[in-house]
Structure formats: structure tokens, C-alpha cells
Amino acid sequence: MNNVSQLLVGHPVERMEDARFLSGSGLFVDDLERDGMLHAAILRSSIAHADIVSIDTSAALRMPGVHAVITAADIGGEIPVIPLRLAPLPEFEPFRQPVIAADKVRYVGEPIAVVVADSRAIAEDALEAIDVQFEALSAVTGRGATEDALFACADDNVSLRYSAGFGDADAAFANADYVRTERFSVQRHTALPMETRGLLAEWDSSSARLIVTGATKVTFYNRRALAKMLDLGQDDIDLIEIDVGGGFGVRGEFYPEDFLIPFAARKLARPVKWIEDRREHLMAINHSRDVACELSIACRSDGTMLGLRGAVFSDMGAYIRTNGGVVPAKAAQFLPGPYRIPNVSVSVETFMTSKTPVGTYRGPGRFEANFFRERLIDMVALDLGIDVAEIRRKNLITEAELPYPIDGLVPYEGPTSYDTGNYVEVFERALLEIGWRDKCHLQGRLIDGVRHGIGLGCFVESGGAGPKENAALTLERDGSLTIAVGSSVLGQGLETVLGQIAADTLSIPFDRIRVLHGSTTLLDEGFGTYHSRAVVMGGSAVLDAAKKLREKILEQAANHLGRPNSELTIADQHVVAANGASVSLAALATEQVLSADGTFANTTRTYSYGTHAAHVTVDPRTGRVEILDYVAVEDVGRAINPAIVHGQAIGAIVQGLGGVFFDHLVYDEEAQLLNASLADYLVPTASDFPRLRAVTLELRPSLTNPLGAKGAGEGGIVAVAAATANAVAAALTPLGVEIHHLPLTPPRLWRLIKDARDRTPTAA
Amino acid sequence: MTRTVAVHLTVNGAAATISVEPRTTLTDALRNELRLTGTHLGCEHGVCGACTVIVDGAAVRSCLMLAVQAEGRDVRTVESLGDAAHLGPLQLAFRKHHALQCGFCTPGILTTAHALLSEEPDADEDRIRDVISGNLCRCTGYIPIVAAIMEARSAYLGVQAEAAQ
Structure with a gap:
């Protein structure tokens, strides 16, 4: 590489995506139009649990402009079921979701029929003309057996149970000075990307080919799944990724519509577009969190942690979708967190209810586990009379102990170890940033009518692994570079980051690079974007391809210039020899195709880690919480673009605060979703959390990949509930209030304060 | 078929005439009739603000305004910025x-x-x-x-x- 000062990696390069988004010229799926295009709308169950007695579509079919009404009867044969993409445990198979309800519905929002019409308005009108007769069954709203089990194979509605662990937790608890058990929970909520889902499916009858636009996240996997369901070859289908308005884990999994819309397009041999509306979105896209935990800890009287026992209970909703049991499995796995706890035993129970199915949302399981554990640690510190910072400092895993194995906490996963890091240094940095020493005397104090609290939350979290990712780089005839990568872009700025990596390796100006991503036309195989893996895997694949392409370019230039490769450099869009002779990249690419494929395979996870600290006030008269200061400190190994990493962190903190204070999918006793609109489902707005900071460190690069990067998209969210709830609890400790359950809405806090006062009338 | 109404308005400084059903929102008219797809729909009930356009100088939720209400108005979208x-x-x-x-x-x-x-x-x-x-x-x-x-x-x-x- 030449002049180091010109390197882009590590710099806050302005994003190549921005100009099109800022000028309104981005291309999202609803922006697409096709000749002869029809519009689909989906009839969804209005009732949570029922047998379908009959479906009469005749009136809808008679409406002018309606082309088809598709029900299970029209699919023919066996109704396809949505596959398990992650950890396909056999126990989950009976609970998989059919792409359309045939004789039973199990949640409000389950697809029953698809109307295809000349316009969306006509299609929606026709939904009202479909007559479905139900025989209602009792709804299942929580854990435990019910009158009408959701699935014949599970009277108790339990879909999976397992136990796992390391060390000897029973012995640790039997011999400990101190033991405490508490029950915690995180409410059901979802990611809520600003763009709802959408698909445009086009069937070419003459070539028997299908093109589906609007796909993302795991397009190659989804193509395999769709090909099987439609009895087509994989090569007969292209899944195209265009601009995507946010993913956060929920978007891009295989949903019922990913079959239904292509099916409709093939049946009618016309382009069919479906755009989810917000009400549908809230009842159809994966919900997440909704985990409860009974957590026990065993300590010495000096606060040394000896053992941890955790029983995780996860409401999976009505079906097990693509993500399988990832949410509860990760909630269990990350219970011990970044602490030296030699004896750990966890158990997981997943149960089915008449609610929308659950999948992953940014920081799946981690957000929950950190909240459970960090809350319990503060309770222990209070009991034992130890400072909450001191008890963490005492138990954090030290750098000398890394790599630190955490094998055996997920029975179907192989051994894994926390890799590199300095957990203590990052922890101390967070204390410094929040001003712990100067502020800890404020804990619980009442000043001007509000009580102050400062809370801490430590985390370690996995990202960036396997199995592999592919990239293909082509030097175009005009000397520009095209990058095709199997990673998906969900709005994080990945195009820019991959462009930076290639620009540095090939010394090609950033504005001469074009990044194509996600679509199945680009490469034979790709793996997608999830688990904070796009930079680690996709970035490393681009780096590999760029190095190979550089060699090819130099090789060919060497023939031209009559000098060995070792004397050649790339600069100013030319290959230049030490003697000053040069040839342009454009000329080289015109002579011969110059391209290279790169790949990066890695099954070893990276573990990023950090500490969050929050300073809040709580008004005991109203239960209102204000965040006075918040800082998230995270070591991401290496930040390819610090502005993008910082932006991800701040955005993630605010999403996390939404999960602490607002986001809540509320169901009634009949399993009706009560707040399926943005007027009722609250998320943070610009005025809620104006004072937040994120500190991104590059202390210990990952050793698993040549970039040294670790997953960076989730560290901002995973400890938010932990730190914030600890701060709120610290503020209310003098009132005898303890926090166990989210969300921390003003009415809930007010009720906790009132109940505590009623118990001890002397507290002020 | 459905009745349509002609609407005359100014969009991003240029006169435009569109023919829409009375129930068509301004967002749908801008996006589908005039192909100005920079204006986005995020909730269709006036909460999220993604569809905001400027009508006679004021920020307006175009999903809550019918296209026919834009008769004679000056509409500016993100494309004009x-x-x-x-x-x-x-x-x-x-x-x-x-x-x-x-x-x-x-x-x-x-x-x-x-x-x-x-x-x-x-x-x-x-x-x-x-x-x-x-x-x-x-x-x-x-x-x-x-x-x-x-x-x-x-x-x-x-x-x-x-x-x-």
C-alpha cells in the first residue's frame, strides 16, 4: 500500500449512500412500478385461536378489478411450512408455521387469504367481502396448560425444554455464604423499522423464471427455501435487494408473504406488489424479547461470585419461525456475562401462545440477560453492603484469564470462548465518563423533588461468525471498481465500509467504487447480514478479493512495464513503476478482464464487550424518569468507519431506551393485540433522550479476522435495560422500591412507589 | 369504474394536473401519479412523519391530506431541496x-x-x-x-x- 495518510479505513468517511437518500432518489421496494402490475392485500385472522369452518371468497371475486383471491385451497397439496433457519432442532418441527392458515388460526394477524387486484385500494376493499366462519377456541396468553392446546402434540403448550451448564452449581449454592433468587421479565416488543416490509414478484412464463425484489438479510437462504416450496430450481429464482429502510433483525427472514406473493405472481403471470401497512406490520413481523427469568446467585460474603442458576421462560408466540429458539438460548447463554462465575447452570423452556411468533431483534437474548443479571448484582451489593462498582470490579474477567471458555451453555452449539479484551479497563473508562466518583453520593438523594440514581451495566456479546461470506471484485473498463458481496445492506452504511476496505487495498479512489449487495444474481452463494457479521465476514471477503485483484493488476502491468511486481504501486488510477513508467487501470481492464473472487470462512465468534452507565432522575410523584447523562463504552476491536460505528451505537442506545420505557406489544385476555398502530405503540422521539454519549474503543482487535473487527451493531443496545433499570432502582432504593420488570412506564413506577409507601408509611 | 377528479396544483415549482379518485391521499398522488417517490409512507395515519411535504410553506402530513385538497396549492417535496x-x-x-x-x-x-x-x-x-x-x-x-x-x-x-x- 502507498501513502498511509490516504488510507480510508479507520476514518469517518462520508457515506456513498447519502446523496441518493437525501435527495429522495433512493429506491425502496414500494418505489417500483411495472407494466401490468397488480397489487396484493392480505386477509389476516381477526381472532386469536379458532378452527376455520369455511371461507367464502365469491363476493370478493365478483368485485371489478379483483383478479384472484388465494386461500389454502388454491395452494394445492401440502401447505408449505416456514423452515427453521437457525439451530433447526427437531423438537421445533411440529410448531413451524404454514404459509397460510388452512383449517386453524393461532394468532391475530395470521394470513388466511390473499387478494390480488388492479389497485391496492380495490384489494383492500375486497378483503371486507371475504366471509370467514370461525369456531372460536380458547386463547393461550401465557405459560401453562390451557383448555384448548394450540398444537395436538403439546398439551402444556411447551415446545422445548433443556438444561445446560458448567461447573457444579449445586455444590456452589450449597456451600455459599449468601444466596439470592429473583424473578425478572422483559416485555414483548419489536424492532419497528421505519419502512414496512414489501415485495414485488415477477414471473416470466416463457423462461419460467421468478424475480422477487424487496428481499434482504439472508437472500440466498430465502431463495433456497422459496425454490423448494415452489418446486423450482434455485437458478430459476432471483432475489433482489434494493434500498432497505431498516432491519434490526426482524426484516428479511422468510415470512408467509415471501411465499404468497411469488405464488400469486406465478399463478396470474403478472407482476404482483405487496406493501405491508403499519397495522399489519405490528401483528405480522416477528415480535421479540418476551422473556422471563428466575435467576439465583451464590456469593461469598465479600461479594465473590461462586455460582449462577437461571431458568429462562420464553413466550414464542403461535409458531416457531426461522430463528428457532435463538432468543431464549442467547438469554440463557449470556446470563453469566463478563464475570468470573465458575459454576453455572441454566435451563430454557419455550412455550407457545396465541400471539404473533417471535424472532430476533437487535441484541436478541442479550438485552434480556444483561438486565436480569445486572439487576441481581445490584441487589446483592445492597444486601452485602458492597459498592455496586466494587462488586463488578471484583468479579469481571481479567485480561489474563482470556480466552475464557463459556462452553456448554447452549447444548446444540460447540465450544466457544470470550476472545480478546480488557473488560476492566473499559469498565473503569465508563466510570470515568459518567463521573462515578463525584456522583455516587447522589444515589437515592432527593433534590428539587426528584430522586437521583446512577446505574451500571456490563456486557459481553457475540457477533461476526460463520459460516463464510463471498465477494467478487471487477475492475471495469473505465478504471472504476465494482464490488459484489453476499452481505445484505439494511441501512447501516455497509456500502461505504466495504468501499473503504477495497479503496485502501487497491488504491482506487472511493468515488470510483460501486458496491452491489445482497442480490442472488451477483454471486453463486452468499450468507447475509445478521449477528453483527457484515463487516467481519463481508468486509474480510472483500479484503481477500481486493488483495487477489491487486496481484492480478500488478501482474498484468508488469508485462506492460517490463518491471517486476515488487517495483510497482497503484496510484492515481495508474500502475506506476519505480522508474516512473505507468499504465492506467482503465487500459489494463480494457485489455483483459480483471476480476477476483474473495471468500472468508470463520466459525469462531468475536466477542465485543463494554459497560454502560446512566444517571437518571425519577419524580416519585409521577413515576417519570429523565436521563441526565448516559454513556455506552464499547471495544469493537477495530472501527472501519468510526462515524458509522458511533451512529450505530447512539441509535442502538435510543432503541434500547425505547425497550426500557415505551415499546410494548399489549395483548388482552383473548390474545387480541391492543396497540397495533404507531399512535398506540410508542417509540422514542427526538425530545425523549437528548443527552447520550457513546465511546467506541479499539483496544483489542479481534484475532478471528484480518480486519480485527468485532460486531459493532448491538453493543449500544444490549446493556441499556441493565444500566437504566439499575439507575432507576438506585434512585428509588430509599423508598424500598425494587425493579424486576420492564417497561418502566410512569404508571408502573408510580404504582411501585405507592406500594412501597403503603408497606412502610414512614418513607418520604 | 371509479370516478376520478382532476386536480390542478403546483409541485416543486411546476404546474401539474392529475386525475385521481376522491379517496386518494396526497402521498399516493405524489408517489403514483407524479412518480415523486422521495415522499415515503411509514404509517398512513399521521404519526411517523415520513410523508411530510410542504404545502403553501407549511409542513403537512401528506398521508392525512387528500389529493383533491391540494387543488390550487403549492406543494414542495424532498426532491425540491x-x-x-x-x-x-x-x-x-x-x-x-x-x-x-x-x-x-x-x-x-x-x-x-x-x-x-x-x-x-x-x-x-x-x-x-x-x-x-x-x-x-x-x-x-x-x-x-x-x-x-x-x-x-x-x-x-x-x-x-x-x-x-
Whole structure:
């Protein structure tokens, strides 16, 4: 590489995506139009649990402009079921979701029929003309057996149970000075990307080919799944990724519509577009969190942690979708967190209810586990009379102990170890940033009518692994570079980051690079974007391809210039020899195709880690919480673009605060979703959390990949509930209030304060 | 077939005539009839602000306004604020401050901010935050958005000073 000062990696390069988004010229799926295009709308169950007695579509079919009404009867044969993409445990198979309800519905929002019409308005009108007769069954709203089990194979509605662990937790608890058990929970909520889902499916009858636009996240996997369901070859289908308005884990999994819309397009041999509306979105896209935990800890009287026992209970909703049991499995796995706890035993129970199915949302399981554990640690510190910072400092895993194995906490996963890091240094940095020493005397104090609290939350979290990712780089005839990568872009700025990596390796100006991503036309195989893996895997694949392409370019230039490769450099869009002779990249690419494929395979996870600290006030008269200061400190190994990493962190903190204070999918006793609109489902707005900071460190690069990067998209969210709830609890400790359950809405806090006062009338 | 109504309006400075069903929202008319797809739909009931356009100088939720109500009005969309090769001051500030990620809510925030700064180029941080709190963004956490709008104020102050001369 030449002049180091010109390197882009590590710099806050302005994003190549921005100009099109800022000028309104981005291309999202609803922006697409096709000749002869029809519009689909989906009839969804209005009732949570029922047998379908009959479906009469005749009136809808008679409406002018309606082309088809598709029900299970029209699919023919066996109704396809949505596959398990992650950890396909056999126990989950009976609970998989059919792409359309045939004789039973199990949640409000389950697809029953698809109307295809000349316009969306006509299609929606026709939904009202479909007559479905139900025989209602009792709804299942929580854990435990019910009158009408959701699935014949599970009277108790339990879909999976397992136990796992390391060390000897029973012995640790039997011999400990101190033991405490508490029950915690995180409410059901979802990611809520600003763009709802959408698909445009086009069937070419003459070539028997299908093109589906609007796909993302795991397009190659989804193509395999769709090909099987439609009895087509994989090569007969292209899944195209265009601009995507946010993913956060929920978007891009295989949903019922990913079959239904292509099916409709093939049946009618016309382009069919479906755009989810917000009400549908809230009842159809994966919900997440909704985990409860009974957590026990065993300590010495000096606060040394000896053992941890955790029983995780996860409401999976009505079906097990693509993500399988990832949410509860990760909630269990990350219970011990970044602490030296030699004896750990966890158990997981997943149960089915008449609610929308659950999948992953940014920081799946981690957000929950950190909240459970960090809350319990503060309770222990209070009991034992130890400072909450001191008890963490005492138990954090030290750098000398890394790599630190955490094998055996997920029975179907192989051994894994926390890799590199300095957990203590990052922890101390967070204390410094929040001003712990100067502020800890404020804990619980009442000043001007509000009580102050400062809370801490430590985390370690996995990202960036396997199995592999592919990239293909082509030097175009005009000397520009095209990058095709199997990673998906969900709005994080990945195009820019991959462009930076290639620009540095090939010394090609950033504005001469074009990044194509996600679509199945680009490469034979790709793996997608999830688990904070796009930079680690996709970035490393681009780096590999760029190095190979550089060699090819130099090789060919060497023939031209009559000098060995070792004397050649790339600069100013030319290959230049030490003697000053040069040839342009454009000329080289015109002579011969110059391209290279790169790949990066890695099954070893990276573990990023950090500490969050929050300073809040709580008004005991109203239960209102204000965040006075918040800082998230995270070591991401290496930040390819610090502005993008910082932006991800701040955005993630605010999403996390939404999960602490607002986001809540509320169901009634009949399993009706009560707040399926943005007027009722609250998320943070610009005025809620104006004072937040994120500190991104590059202390210990990952050793698993040549970039040294670790997953960076989730560290901002995973400890938010932990730190914030600890701060709120610290503020209310003098009132005898303890926090166990989210969300921390003003009415809930007010009720906790009132109940505590009623118990001890002397507290002020 | 369905009855349609002709609507005459000015969009981004140019006269336009569209023929729409009475129930068509202004968003759908802009997107489908005029192919101005920079205006996005995020909720279709006036909460998220992604569809905000400027009607006679005021920021308006185009999903809550019928196209027929735009008869004779002056409508400006995000496309009027500068194209990709010639970004305007708000757009440049957004890029500099990393005030967008997925870009879906961005057009509505830009139009809201443009309407605000056109009226109140000296709006303070609290005022900006308050006005922008009607637009939902799930990526950025809003902090860089407020910073970008603060920075763009100087360009609007300049415009107001010129107009006063």
C-alpha cells in the first residue's frame, strides 16, 4: 500500500449512500412500478385461536378489478411450512408455521387469504367481502396448560425444554455464604423499522423464471427455501435487494408473504406488489424479547461470585419461525456475562401462545440477560453492603484469564470462548465518563423533588461468525471498481465500509467504487447480514478479493512495464513503476478482464464487550424518569468507519431506551393485540433522550479476522435495560422500591412507589 | 369504474394536473401519479412523519391530506431541496453529521426542518428538537439530526437576510 495518510479505513468517511437518500432518489421496494402490475392485500385472522369452518371468497371475486383471491385451497397439496433457519432442532418441527392458515388460526394477524387486484385500494376493499366462519377456541396468553392446546402434540403448550451448564452449581449454592433468587421479565416488543416490509414478484412464463425484489438479510437462504416450496430450481429464482429502510433483525427472514406473493405472481403471470401497512406490520413481523427469568446467585460474603442458576421462560408466540429458539438460548447463554462465575447452570423452556411468533431483534437474548443479571448484582451489593462498582470490579474477567471458555451453555452449539479484551479497563473508562466518583453520593438523594440514581451495566456479546461470506471484485473498463458481496445492506452504511476496505487495498479512489449487495444474481452463494457479521465476514471477503485483484493488476502491468511486481504501486488510477513508467487501470481492464473472487470462512465468534452507565432522575410523584447523562463504552476491536460505528451505537442506545420505557406489544385476555398502530405503540422521539454519549474503543482487535473487527451493531443496545433499570432502582432504593420488570412506564413506577409507601408509611 | 377528479396544483415549482379518485391521499398522488417517490409512507395515519411535504410553506402530513385538497396549492417535496449532485444546505449538513442511516424517514425530516428553518432560521436546539419530535427515526437516535439542523441554520439566516435587503 502507498501513502498511509490516504488510507480510508479507520476514518469517518462520508457515506456513498447519502446523496441518493437525501435527495429522495433512493429506491425502496414500494418505489417500483411495472407494466401490468397488480397489487396484493392480505386477509389476516381477526381472532386469536379458532378452527376455520369455511371461507367464502365469491363476493370478493365478483368485485371489478379483483383478479384472484388465494386461500389454502388454491395452494394445492401440502401447505408449505416456514423452515427453521437457525439451530433447526427437531423438537421445533411440529410448531413451524404454514404459509397460510388452512383449517386453524393461532394468532391475530395470521394470513388466511390473499387478494390480488388492479389497485391496492380495490384489494383492500375486497378483503371486507371475504366471509370467514370461525369456531372460536380458547386463547393461550401465557405459560401453562390451557383448555384448548394450540398444537395436538403439546398439551402444556411447551415446545422445548433443556438444561445446560458448567461447573457444579449445586455444590456452589450449597456451600455459599449468601444466596439470592429473583424473578425478572422483559416485555414483548419489536424492532419497528421505519419502512414496512414489501415485495414485488415477477414471473416470466416463457423462461419460467421468478424475480422477487424487496428481499434482504439472508437472500440466498430465502431463495433456497422459496425454490423448494415452489418446486423450482434455485437458478430459476432471483432475489433482489434494493434500498432497505431498516432491519434490526426482524426484516428479511422468510415470512408467509415471501411465499404468497411469488405464488400469486406465478399463478396470474403478472407482476404482483405487496406493501405491508403499519397495522399489519405490528401483528405480522416477528415480535421479540418476551422473556422471563428466575435467576439465583451464590456469593461469598465479600461479594465473590461462586455460582449462577437461571431458568429462562420464553413466550414464542403461535409458531416457531426461522430463528428457532435463538432468543431464549442467547438469554440463557449470556446470563453469566463478563464475570468470573465458575459454576453455572441454566435451563430454557419455550412455550407457545396465541400471539404473533417471535424472532430476533437487535441484541436478541442479550438485552434480556444483561438486565436480569445486572439487576441481581445490584441487589446483592445492597444486601452485602458492597459498592455496586466494587462488586463488578471484583468479579469481571481479567485480561489474563482470556480466552475464557463459556462452553456448554447452549447444548446444540460447540465450544466457544470470550476472545480478546480488557473488560476492566473499559469498565473503569465508563466510570470515568459518567463521573462515578463525584456522583455516587447522589444515589437515592432527593433534590428539587426528584430522586437521583446512577446505574451500571456490563456486557459481553457475540457477533461476526460463520459460516463464510463471498465477494467478487471487477475492475471495469473505465478504471472504476465494482464490488459484489453476499452481505445484505439494511441501512447501516455497509456500502461505504466495504468501499473503504477495497479503496485502501487497491488504491482506487472511493468515488470510483460501486458496491452491489445482497442480490442472488451477483454471486453463486452468499450468507447475509445478521449477528453483527457484515463487516467481519463481508468486509474480510472483500479484503481477500481486493488483495487477489491487486496481484492480478500488478501482474498484468508488469508485462506492460517490463518491471517486476515488487517495483510497482497503484496510484492515481495508474500502475506506476519505480522508474516512473505507468499504465492506467482503465487500459489494463480494457485489455483483459480483471476480476477476483474473495471468500472468508470463520466459525469462531468475536466477542465485543463494554459497560454502560446512566444517571437518571425519577419524580416519585409521577413515576417519570429523565436521563441526565448516559454513556455506552464499547471495544469493537477495530472501527472501519468510526462515524458509522458511533451512529450505530447512539441509535442502538435510543432503541434500547425505547425497550426500557415505551415499546410494548399489549395483548388482552383473548390474545387480541391492543396497540397495533404507531399512535398506540410508542417509540422514542427526538425530545425523549437528548443527552447520550457513546465511546467506541479499539483496544483489542479481534484475532478471528484480518480486519480485527468485532460486531459493532448491538453493543449500544444490549446493556441499556441493565444500566437504566439499575439507575432507576438506585434512585428509588430509599423508598424500598425494587425493579424486576420492564417497561418502566410512569404508571408502573408510580404504582411501585405507592406500594412501597403503603408497606412502610414512614418513607418520604 | 371509479370516478376520478382532476386536480390542478403546483409541485416543486411546476404546474401539474392529475386525475385521481376522491379517496386518494396526497402521498399516493405524489408517489403514483407524479412518480415523486422521495415522499415515503411509514404509517398512513399521521404519526411517523415520513410523508411530510410542504404545502403553501407549511409542513403537512401528506398521508392525512387528500389529493383533491391540494387543488390550487403549492406543494414542495424532498426532491425540491436539491438533487444528488447538488445537495442543499440541510442535505449537506445531514451528510456531514451522519444524520441518516437507512434513509427512509429522512425525506420527511428534511421537509419538516426546511419548513421550520424557512420560518424560524434562528430556532434554538429545544425548538428544533420539539418540532422534529413529530418525526420517527429508528436508526440515528435523533442526536445527529438535531446537530445537522442546527448547523444548517446559518444558510437559512443568510436567505432571510437577503430577502430583507
